[in-house]
Amino acid sequence: MPIENAQDPNSLIxxxxxxxxxxxxxxxxxxxxxxxxxxxxxxxxxxxxxxxxRELTGRPDRLLFGYLAYPEHASQQKLYxxxxxxxxxxxxxxxxxxQEFDNFLSACPALPEAERLETLVSDxxxxxxxxxxxxxxxxxxxxxxxxxxxxxxxxxxKQEKISPVSLFRALLAKNPAQHNGYLRLNENQxxxxxxxxxxxRKQAELVSTYPIKGTRPLTGAGLSREQWAADLLADPKExxxxxxxxxxxxxxxxxxxxxxxxxxSRFAQIESTPHLQHLVSVVEGLTGTEAAAIWxxxxxxxxxxxxxxxxxxxxxxIIAELEPYxxxxxxxxxxxxxxRGDGLFSILIRSLFWQGKQAFLNVGGGxxxxxxxxxxxxxxxxxxxxxxxxxxxxxxxxxxx
Numbered sequence: 001m002p003i004e005n006a007q008d009p010n011s012l013i014x015x016x017x018x019x020x021x022x023x024x025x026x027x028x029x030x031x032x033x034x035x036x037x038x039x040x041x042x043x044x045x046x047x048x049x050x051x052x053x054r055e056l057t058g059r060p061d062r063l064l065f066g067y068l069a070y071p072e073h074a075s076q077q078k079l080y081x082x083x084x085x086x087x088x089x090x091x092x093x094x095x096x097x098x099q100e101f102d103n104f105l106s107a108c109p110a111l112p113e114a115e116r117l118e119t120l121v122s123d124x125x126x127x128x129x130x131x132x133x134x135x136x137x138x139x140x141x142x143x144x145x146x147x148x149x150x151x152x153x154x155x156x157x158k159q160e161k162i163s164p165v166s167l168f169r170a171l172l173a174k175n176p177a178q179h180n181g182y183l184r185l186n187e188n189q190x191x192x193x194x195x196x197x198x199x200x201r202k203q204a205e206l207v208s209t210y211p212i213k214g215t216r217p218l219t220g221a222g223l224s225r226e227q228w229a230a231d232l233l234a235d236p237k238e239x240x241x242x243x244x245x246x247x248x249x250x251x252x253x254x255x256x257x258x259x260x261x262x263x264x265s266r267f268a269q270i271e272s273t274p275h276l277q278h279l280v281s282v283v284e285g286l287t288g289t290e291a292a293a294i295w296x297x298x299x300x301x302x303x304x305x306x307x308x309x310x311x312x313x314x315x316x317x318i319i320a321e322l323e324p325y326x327x328x329x330x331x332x333x334x335x336x337x338x339x340r341g342d343g344l345f346s347i348l349i350r351s352l353f354w355q356g357k358q359a360f361l362n363v364g365g366g367x368x369x370x371x372x373x374x375x376x377x378x379x380x381x382x383x384x385x386x387x388x389x390x391x392x393x394x395x396x397x398x399x400x401x
Contacts, residue, residue, distance in 0.1 A: 009108050009165045012184065013088070014065050015101065016336060018344060019178030019198070024101045025336060027065060027090040037083035040071055044085050045299040049292040055089055056339055063092040065336045067183065067191070067348070070303055070327040073320035079120075079150060079360050080328060080353060082185065092338075111166040114153045114359075114391055120325060121149040126380070127373040129322045136318055137369045144244045145309035145318060148364025149380060150325050153391070155357045164190030164354045170391055171352065175274055179346035181334050191329055192359075193351035194387070196273045197280075199304050199333045200345045202294045205286050207257065208265075211306040213245045213366055214238035214279030217382060218272060229270045229277055241366045242268050242279045248305035248312065249283045255300050256293075257285025273350075275386035294343050298333070304347050307331035309366065329353055330362035350387060361387055 014027045036051065038044040056062050066087030072078070096104070121129075126149050133145050155162055168182040171192050181193040198210035214235070216228040223231070232238055246264060254262045266282040287293050308331075309315035330353075335345030352359040363383040365376055 009105060010163070012165060012182065013090075014184070015168075015180075015182040016065065016334070016344075017098075017178075017180045021095075022098055023095040024098070025063065025065070026093055026096055026101070027063070027088070028093075031091040031093065033062070033089040033091060035088045036066075036086070038085045040069065040084040042299055045295045048087065049295040052295070052337060052341070053292060056337065057341065059339045061092055061339075063090050063336055063338055064088070065090060065183075067329060067332055067334045068298070068302055068345075069329050069332045070307075071316070072326040072328075076320060076326040077324060078326045078328070079152075080189065080355050082189065082328060086185070105165070105169045105172070108166045108169045109163055111162070111170040111391065112155060115156045116154040117388070118152045118154065119149070120152060121323075123377050126377060130367060130371060130373045130376055132322055133318070133367045134369055134371065137367075142309055142311065142315045142318055144241055144366055144368055145315050146307050146331075146364055146366050147319070147376075148323060148327065148330065148362045150327075150330075150360055150362045151384060153352070153359045153361065153388075162354070162357055164192065167352065167354055167359065167391070168192040171387070174389060175350070175386055177273060177350065179334075179344075181346060181351075183334065188356055190354045191334070191348070191351060192354060193334060193346065193348055194273075195334070195346040195349055195351060196271070196278065197304075197306065197347040197349060198344070199335070199347045200294075200297060200301060200343070202287075202297065202342050202344075204340075204342065205288070206284060207253065207287050207293075207297055208282055208284040209249050209253065209301065209304070210280055210282050211242075211245045211249050211304065212271075212278045212280050213242040213306055214268070215365070215379060215383065216277050218275060218277055225272075225277070232277065232279060233268070233270065237368060237370060238279060239268060241368055242281065244310050245306045245366075246281045246283060248310045249301070252301045252305065253283055253285040253297075256296055257287055261286035273386070275389065276383065290341065292341065294337055294341055298345070302333060303331060304333075306366075307347060307349065307364075327362060328360070330360075331364075350383070352387065
């Protein structure tokens, strides 16, 4: 179905870029066939596998697209209400090139500058939580924990309703990423993502995950890009964290992969985004060709160890104790499954959740026993700065703490 049949950007429901091909999958209102919403559970993955076998497998004219929200805990406060698992079946369109998609978005109105940035977890409270994590590490409850904090970005009350497509266009223009993604949930809620991290890719028998752990700026403080990269590669704390997550992902993949097939094809290499550089590895395994396999891998790997820590189950319990707000879509997964049972999912970091005249964004980092609160707090603002720069909200850096 050609794009000429859907010229109105407001009719866009989803867009998702594959970092390998740089092309775009898109879906519009007129393409939507059905919506599936469920609570997050192991049974939900089985139900989705059965649904795909019935409605998607062998149908090259169809595509399933959606998200998995990070598992919430009853003790946490919700910043917004969404289904914890939501997928939609679409009539599949032809892939769009980057230029075609840019041309399509050019009809969007300009995004007005945000007026205010509010920290929902203060630096003081975040530092206190870091100290508590270090105590739990010392007690042997966890040895790596990814702690996060939310921020709220607001627009002027006199401003008319902000267009989520304009928000996504602004993010895309200055923060292109491996997996830029957009998903409109309803008239008042949408997700805009600039994720650099691949959670799960399945192509025929090959299943792979691309964990990120370790961050430095591109430039600044008198250092060049190469000097910051050398500093990251030489940092024993960053490399230790990265190795822990690679081992965790290797173990998770090994639960379902063909015996002896799991390998680390690339370890701790530097990859850059427009504002940051990271350590990235690739962990691969082989599986059967059955179309339902991707759902088994999603159930086994989700949520990614790179956004929880290790050991995963106990560490997630500690996260629920120390993070007062539910993460929502942050550190969840966004992606698609096709008629062959192949698919691609990103991890929802560097992402904004739009709701009316405000947007929520979370940032965080991995903590180990020798983590220093001041440095960890600085890293959250380093990651936050990329999204703020993309939105031209320079004055919003005068945040409330």
